[in-house]
Amino acid sequence: MxxxxxxxxxxxxxxxxxxxxxxxxxxxxxxxxxxxxxxxxxxxxxxxxxxxxxxxxxxxxxxxxxxxxxxxxxxxxxxxKGYEQSMEITGVGYKTQIQGRTMSFNVGYINPVTYQVPAGIDVKVDKQTIINIKGVDKRLVGQVAANLRAIKPPDVYKQKGVRYMGEVLRKKEGKTGK
Missing domain, CATH: 3.90.930.12 (Ribosomal protein L6)
Structure with missing residues (x-):
């Protein structure tokens, strides 16, 4: 039941x-x-x-x-009410900007990565490192957030990448040379 x-x-x-x-x-x-x-x-x-x-x-x-x-x-x-998801970009020189419906990410790759924002989603960028995603469809808001995170997933060694706001990563220790 x-x-x-x-x-x-x-x-x-x-x-x-x-x-x-x-x-x-x-x-x-x-x-x-x-x-x-x-x-x-x-x-x-x-x-x-x-x-x-x-x-x-x-x-x-x-x-x-x-x-x-x-x-x-x-x-x-x-x-x-609508749904909202916030994300943050951490890393030296990592940033994003939005032009129309296209987002451009500079996250350590040779060329900037572009992402086309789907219809029904509003994206705002604050300080080039904070992304706010808003929409009425919960599935679509979550999928867009997951797609943005997949551009540069957070690294557990250096704590750099695109992550959800408030996401806590356990920092791993690197190799210890002798």
């Missing part, structure tokens, strides 16, 4: 939810998101709440029950 899947999702004021077949659309003050529901899962809007139910107790359907409910909850929160 899914405890998460059975909890109804309250719809805050200013948010409009439409269910059309397997597609659920959530529209709010910050934007609009769509989600295709897997077969075996039913979504209904009742009394100002979103209710997710499943058709059988098959293992796959049970697993999707909680997932669909969590995704719909993230969509409702995304169109009302």
């Amino acid at each position: 899914s405890r998460i899947g059975n909890k109804p999702i309250a719809i805050p004021g200013g948010v409009e939810v439409k269910v059309a077949g397997p597609t659920v659309s959530v529209k709010g003050p910050l934007g609009k998101l769509d989600w295709s529901v897997a077969p075996g899962i039913a979504v209904a809007v009742e009394n100002g709440q979103i209710v997710v139910s499943r058709s059988s107790d098959d293992r796959r359907v049970r697993a999707l029950h909680g997932l669909v409910r969590a995704e719909l909850n993230n969509m409702v929160q995304g169109v009302t």
Whole structure:
């Protein structure tokens, strides 16, 4: 029995939810998101709440029950509050700049690394070393942050690279020569 899947999702004021077949659309003050529901899962809007139910107790359907409910909850929160991720660049001479929808990273490689920011994401750069990523889709914000981190993952020996704000790295000791 899914405890998460059975909890109804309250719809805050200013948010409009439409269910059309397997597609659920959530529209709010910050934007609009769509989600295709897997077969075996039913979504209904009742009394100002979103209710997710499943058709059988098959293992796959049970697993999707909680997932669909969590995704719909993230969509409702995304169109009302939005999601934000902050990152920092550490290292001597490491910096980034943004021009339009393209980011350019100078992180120790011969040439600068460019990254095209996807639609639906707002990126701001402060002091050339702090990156703020904002958007309504939680998955997309997290994926963009992971892609930026993958450009130059933080080094455990020198503590240089692109990392999440507040990420703690254990510094490893280098070789000790005798």
